[in-house]
Amino acid sequence: MGLKGKLLGQIEISFHGDLFHEILGDRPHHLPSMSKVMHAVEGQWGTEGCTTIFKYTQGGKTETSETVMDIIDNEKKIVKYRVVKGDLLKSYKSFIVTAEVETNGDNNFVTWTIVYEKLKEEIPEPLTFMEYLFTLTKEMDDHHTKSNP
Structure with missing residues (x-):
């Protein structure tokens, strides 16, 4: 295994992808x-x-991360965050998180991408952070499902 890596995960949401993108990018x-x-x-x-x-x-x-939003692409529905301070940088030299929303009719998917560089070989892949992103996505989905039955 190398020090650099990339994780991808996709999850379906039941509310409209435009709203998901707007929340991440604008709100x-x-x-x-x-x-x-x-x-x-x-x-x-x-x-x-x-x-x-x-x-x-x-x-x-409970952890903290300070991020810089490098990209907000409303046309492609992409938001990219780069971690510049915080707990993640105790293990990773660089950590970039991208959310891309795909909408096709009633189908809405969020693809999370994590691009990272570990400080040491023995540091684990950031699977728990991907799990966190999926949990956040599911909770947002549940929130909007309850708000708009």
Whole structure:
């Protein structure tokens, strides 16, 4: 195994993908009201280059990450975050998370991509972070399903 890696995971959502993309790109401060794993969002949001601090639960531990939003592509429904400070950088030299939403009729999918570089060979792949992203997605989905039965 190398120090650099890439994880991909896709999950179906029942609410419209445009809304999912809008929340991640323009309104991440709404995430804590939709999720048990997202505790707080601070900072600016909604523009490329904005810095946001996320407080979340991963693997049973509360952690913090400061991110820069490198890409908000409303046409392709892509949001890309680059971690610049926080707990993830204790294990990874670089950590980039991308959410891409695909909408085809009534079918809406979110593809999460994590591109990372580990500080040491023995550091595990960030599978618990992918699990966290799936949990967050499911909680957002449940929130919108309950709000719009």
